[in-house]
Amino acid sequence: MAKSPAKSRAFPTLALETVLIQRVAGPVCGVDEAGRGPWAGPVSAAAVILNANDLPAGIDDSKALTAARREALEIEIKARAVAWGVGFASVEEIHELNILHATGLAMCRAIEQLAVRPVAALVDGNYRFKLPCEIQTVVGGDGLSLSIAAASILAKTARDRLMIELDGRYPGYGFASHKGYNAPAHQAALKVLGPCPAHRRGWSPIKALLEEA
Numbered sequence: 385m386a387k388s389p390a391k392s393r394a395f396p397t398l399a400l401e402t403v404l405i406q407r408v409a410g411p412v413c414g415v416d417e418a419g420r421g422p423w424a425g426p427v428s429a430a431a432v433i434l435n436a437n438d439l440p441a442g443i444d445d446s447k448a449l450t451a452a453r454r455e456a457l458e459i460e461i462k463a464r465a466v467a468w469g470v471g472f473a474s475v476e477e478i479h480e481l482n483i484l485h486a487t488g489l490a491m492c493r494a495i496e497q498l499a500v501r502p503v504a505a506l507v508d509g510n511y512r513f514k515l516p517c518e519i520q521t522v523v524g525g526d527g528l529s530l531s532i533a534a535a536s537i538l539a540k541t542a543r544d545r546l547m548i549e550l551d552g553r554y555p556g557y558g559f560a561s562h563k564g565y566n567a568p569a570h571q572a573a574l575k576v577l578g579p580c581p582a583h584r585r586g587w588s589p590i591k592a593l594l595e596e597a
Contacts, residue, residue, distance in 0.1 A: 401448035410503030414531025469497025
């Protein structure tokens with residue numbers, strides 16, 4: 385029996401942006417985050433207002449792209465977007481606020497960095513963060529909205545660079561390779577070295593290691 389052809393994946397478009405722009409009669413940005421789940425490092429967020437008449441080719445969910453492709457698109461997005469901004473929330477802020485509210489803080493900082501003030505934002509996910517403009521949540525937004533996909537690329541590349549810097553500051557953990565996520569090499573390093581200042585001490589695996597020390 386012949387196999388049915390694989391269903392092709394839909395790529396993000398400006399359809400959601402177009403509808404929202406018509407409703408709010410003003411600029412709309414896409415917003416996404418990177419680094420909510422890692423054991424170490426800050427959480428980052430980005431906001432992007434794309435120019436519908438000057439779109440870089442190949443914008444997609446950052447998770448669907450290679451590191452080299454993300455870095456190339458980052459340059460194009462920054463050069464051709466109407467406006468873009470990146471924000472971070474630190475390990476200390478994650479500990480103080482919790483990861484959800486720290487993510488919202490990073491998103492606010494990203495929007496505040498925009499050279500053009502948006503009237504509304506398309507935000508990846510289903511949580512309605514308190515942002516400095518109207519928001520519309522979009523589950524799976526980085527695969528549906530070009531603006532959110534562009535934001536996912538900027539958030540990811542910005543955080544990856546910072547984790548590489550932290551690898552130089554705190555060698556031995558492998559931050560440059562796993563970017564602070566749970567990985568066998570990361571677990572092994574923590575057992576030998578213990579946590580460093582870049583680790584999220586509120587995370588249960590890190591707390592357990594601190595209690596053992």
